[in-house]
Amino acid sequence: MSAETIFALASAAGRAGIAVVRVSGDGTRDALARLGCPLPPPRKAVRAKFTDPASGEILDDGLLLWFPAPHSFTGEDVAELHIHGGRAVTDSMLAALGAAGLRPAEAGEFTRRAFFHDKMDLTQAEALADLVDAETRVQQKQALRQMGGALKEIYDDWRHRLLQALAHLEAVIDFPDEDLPPDVANKVWAEVDDLQQAIVVHLGDARGEHIREGLMVAIIGPPNAGKSSLLNALARREAAIVSPIPGTTRDVIEVHLNLGGYAVTLADTAGLREGGDAIESEGIARAKRRAADADLKIALFDGAVYPARETATMGMIDDDTLVAINKADLLSPPRDREGGIHVISAKTGFGMDAFVAALLQHIRSKADTGAAMPLTRIRHRKALEECSNALIRARAAALAELASEDLRLAARALGRLTGRIDVEDVLDVVFRDFCIGK
Ligand SMILES: Nc1nc2c(ncn2[C@@H]2O[C@H](COP(=O)(O)OP(=O)(O)OP(=O)(O)O)[C@@H](O)[C@H]2O)c(=O)[nH]1
Ligand SMILES: [Mg+2]
Incomplete structure (x- = not known):
């Protein structure tokens, strides 16, 4: 999806011992060649003399790391240039990358690419931002847990269970005369109630936001x-x-x-x-x-x-x-x-x-959250409220067809939460769980 190769100063602007410039995209290899750097072995720091492609002058003597796709932060070819953090050094290095045809990254663009390449879901991307913003030890700890997938796991599990329930309900609707186990519908509603209850408890917990x-x-x-x-x-x-x-x-x-x-x-x-x-x-x-x-x-x-x-x-x-x-x-x-x-x-x-x-x-x-992983943002809250409301509507629906539409909306709300909005995997679940007509 990302034809353009991007670059940015990954460390803070200003004078420092070391600065890190990150490059991501298909053109990373070429850009390194233009800077006169042979491609290092993957994920090994090697000494590199970065030269200006235009003048052939050495810009800095630093370290280079090469992360070939897909084993990189963004999932694309990535290079990290560890250079000296002086104004002139960083400016000239960024200018050289620009002259090599690369584009300066927009805010959050590396993480956005990581998300698109399935390196992380939305809650993990948010956690990364939280980790960078963390000012206290407890904030740091929470961000790290979320980045490790603690929220993603909860929401993926709920969504999975919901899709399963939806699949079973649709089986009842679509194949009423088939050989389905007798209490499928009851099980669906027990599962929906269970989920709804779990979401209500989760919504009642403001500790993560605190x-x-x-x-x-x-x-x-x-x-x-x-x-x-x-x-x-x-x-x-x-x-x-x-x-x-x-x-x-x-x-x-x-x-x-x-x-x-x-x-x-x-x-x-x-x-x-x-x-x-x-x-x-x-x-x-x-x-x-x-x-x-x-x-x-x-x-x-x-x-x-x-x-x-x-x-x-x-x-x-x-x-x-x-x-x-x-x-x-x-x-x-x-x-x-x-x-x-x-x-x-x-x-x-x-x-x-x-x-x-x-x-x-x-x-x-x-x-204090103890072992629990509470939601941490209003975005989570909104999506979960939407999900919960849809579950309540599904429960009250007069027709199974209407209920299934609400379950679909509930699943979609959860999908939006993690950034996974397709719900078409429902059919797979149906055919895996039941041997319909066959
Ligand atoms: N002796 C003594 N005086 C105190 C103590 N704490 C505050 N004061 C004095 O009480 C007066 C009022 O203190 P402030 O902190 O301005 O009180 P406040 O509650 O903010 O007052 P308002 O802003 O007017 O509502 C000041 O003269 C303080 O120096 C204390 O522990 N002991
Ligand atoms: Mg006062």
């Missing part, structure tokens, strides 16, 4: 409780303005943290109270919206004021809220816990270790 996108944690509380001070303490920098004036914070202030390997977006919000000027009211409205959207909340109170008859914050405390009393240093005698409530000081650091440990435990309960 890991990939990071958890949103909102700090809420009355004015002056020390919310901005807590944000700064957790971020270890003065991200938000702190002042003794109640109503200092108006906008939502976000910092991105790596808490125990989990990506977290921590949001400081305006203190919740009645009244205030128009700007503060808008800030409070934003605080409430953010709290509603958050995966976890930290409700923070001033030790001297708590438990006053405060309702704005108290009313927002739920199972996903960690409650803490701040300014422990002003309390006498000092306490570190009141019931399940943490007593901390954002200023002195008192009680902060235990508080952060509790926060991390909460985060884990939202994001």
